[in-house]
Amino acid sequence: MRVSKKKIFWGFMFLILIAGGIICKIRWKVWFYNRPEISYVLTNEPQRVILTFGNDGELSRNVSWVCGGVSKQAKLEYTKIGSGDTLIIDGSSKFLKSLGGFSYTNWAKFKDLAYGNSYSYRVWNDDRASSWYSFTMQPDSTDHFSFIFVGDVQDTLHGKTRDFMENVRYRFPQTDFYMLAGDFIERPMDCYWEEAYQSIDSIAPSKPLLVSPGNHEYVKGIVRTLEQRFNYSFSYLLESEYKNNNVYSIDYKDATIITLDSNRDPWFLFSQREWLEKTLKNSDKKWKIVMLHHPVYSIKGKTNNILVRWMFDPLFKEYGVDLVLQGHEHNYARMTNKEGDGKMITPVYLVSHASPKGYRLEFNDKYDRFGTNNRFYQNIDVRGDTLRIQAFLENDSLYDDMQIVKNASGIQVIDYAQNIPEILEMPWLTGKKAKEFEQNAEKWRKRSLVQ
Template identity: 50%
Template sequence: MATSSRYRVFGGDLTERPTEQRWEETYRGLDSIGQQYPVITVTGNHEYLKYIIRKLERRFSLVFSYYLDSMVGENQVYTLKYNDMQIFCLDSNREFFYLWTQKKWLEEQLKKSNARWKIVVLHHPLYSIKGSMNNLFQRTMFNPLVEEYGVDLVLQGHEHAYARMTAHGENGEAQAPVYTVSHCSPKNYYIEFDKRFDKFGTGSRYYQQIRVHGDTLTMNAYDATTNDLYDAVDIIKDKTGKSRLEDRGKEIPEALIFHSNGGKKEEAFQKRIDEYKQRKGIQ
């Protein structure tokens, strides 16, 4: 989840399953938020019914009715421009043909956008922390556009941990786009600690606050259980549109919380954690 003083953005899976009971739980959870702030969300796989060709449970579009006007075919896509920022919402749960249609929509929207700051939101991470072969269709469809059209920030969910990956230029300097994975579920994934990522968090829940001030877009990530600052990045853009990045999160210790019960998967994950800590010099 990303927060702003003006609206709330969710990365999908607002409901556990698309059933009456689960939707009622979702409505109760959103009730106090929705009375104070506009809610923007993308679809997650838990909003879909499990058919051979996936089918979105119809209440999603009826509740988040801005999709009724913005859908392209059966694709739940939406874009919102707010001052100098534009958000592009994708439906990463779909089959290849639908992703191809969304690719064309996203390129059209990015081409005509005059927003200084561009943020893409989708459920499945373009760079997975579960394994390098995961979400290949999504990465193939969308990531070339993210890079070509100067997207600054990619907000993602689905894989239950925190991770942040930063692009780097030819000289190794950090630059946009910045990719984040975040979640607020009680379930935790056994992730891979890919060297392309700058920072990880396991065993807790996280939310982000995105703020634009002057020539800077700030992304602060917080531990939802303590509300302590967990990660922080500034994307600073000059008048020509060229950006540089200040990584304030590298000074904040990484929390890798895990308690093995002795099973093979648990032991393998604990070993990955230990190897990562040794690589990063984490005590």
């Protein structure tokens, strides 16, 4: 009996639907389920004050904060320390309602800031004011700057990140700003926003923050949407958004710094790529630094994040990106591109995290170095022709150290960490997976010794 092509086609489509239904059932919670938000009530006082960069160059600064109650007017009051003059700027306020409660999110822009000056400020809602905070602008007379990079924070309630971040602040008090690669919060709920803010409450009002969205800042669904509190907390995104992509760039000293949103559904990545190419093409700065949440070259599987790689990596290479900062995969990894003779070249790709959660990894031969079962932070120091990357463990031990030197002779990537032992401790795996990890880790150690 001969079966028609039409019946074969519809039979094949039926099998695809059955397989798709099974996969969706297995992955339903991962792809579509959002936990109910815990109820909350915010007090009327201004709180969770966050200083960020603005949208008008390296001298621009924004501030955001939240409050409860019924807000009529948001204001920013500030003074140049020692001047005796006080300015009051009208801010903006927006009512946000979520499943657990409501809040007013507020933001304002500083005006006429100058190089090297220090400023004191507080924010208002109606007749209620925050505490006074202060910050210092970068000097104009040097090409030197530094910043702290932290991967995923993603802490549980009553977690340990505050002690971690306090230690970083103590170690590097003069850093210019902080960059976080997404998953700043564990879930899109107010209680996790409060937990995340408490972890950086001594940093956020006084050092500018740049934060890329992570998948934990997204509300799951057929089309994922960014948690509404995110863009108002990091208010530079309100003006830098491009075709519904949460992207941002700033020229700071002799660097162009770019943040991308790798969480978008595939059809959004085309327009994000368009924006990235235009931004890189227009940059005349010596250094180009990009931050996004998902690693371009995954350490959890070679096909993971492949759309992100296809969209962005060719542009990184074509337009001379020096450093790509990433998170998401809760381990440490550093990768450099290689020429045919094995010489290291840019871009340098860095994966890091500061979360108490550790994930499995797959050892990828493209990478130079890994680290597991620890929390890490990075100090990036740019001085003239040299960009130096140093990674530290939670106990402040140096874990990785390398330089990119860029001058008339070309670009040189120098690895100073070859004699620093790698930490390849087994994560939470058990049974067959644990044995497989140990075998792969041993192969990696032998590979490193051969090299």
